[in-house]
Amino acid sequence: MGRTIAPYSRQMLQIEENLSDFRRSLRKSDQEIYDDLIRTAKLQVQAGVMASLPYPIDSMILSMLIETKKEINELKKILTKIPDK
Template sequence: MGRTISPYSRQMLQIEENLSDFRRALRKADQEIFDDLIRVSKLQVQAGVMASLPYPIDSMLLSMMIQLKKELNELTEIKRKLTEETKL
């Protein structure tokens, strides 16, 4: 007998494929952030083995995470510049 559900890593690839149109509609900078988030999720395969298939809210949550990641990147850059200025 074969498996009744596909392996989690294959499900992750399917999710990534399902979101390819969503990704393509993002601005270039946001596509890079989206790709970073996908890379991070792939690093956590072991933690996500018990995850279920995505729901429609996934794209909404990804949009929110992309915005939060963008703001975090901006704050990190501001902090880096301030740290450099205080060293001078």
Template sequence: MGRTVIPYTQIVDQERSRWQKFRRALRREDQAHFDRLFELARRHTQAGVYASQPWPMEVILMSMLLEHQKALAVLAERLRRLEEGGNGDPGLAL
């Protein structure tokens, strides 16, 4: 018989639970940002399943970093357009 593999979304939830004491120690406004980080990590469930790393927190953190990098790229492009004086900025949303 094979071993049961825990679904990746459940692994993310378990890691989030492990960090609950840390979350509770944060200021209320920081707690919302903390929650958002784990929501961002869930966007990359397929990659997390495919990676099947022995340390799931690494995959979760990489997913969070990827989302931050995407947001930075959008902001940098928007800033570039504004600095060039372009009026064609459609108001890119994050």
């Protein structure tokens, strides 16, 4: 018996292809941010595989949000160490 759904990594690539027109319509600077977000989602592919969500975009977006929140938290830590004037 074969697989009934495509592997998660293949589904991620399909989503990326489906959003190619969206990406192309973004400003150049926003395209770079978009590309960073896609790379972030790909870094968390193992978590997406385990999530077993019917829509892989959900786990991709959650992965992007997690990484973004980590960066924000790190920046907050740095800012708290800067003395007030």
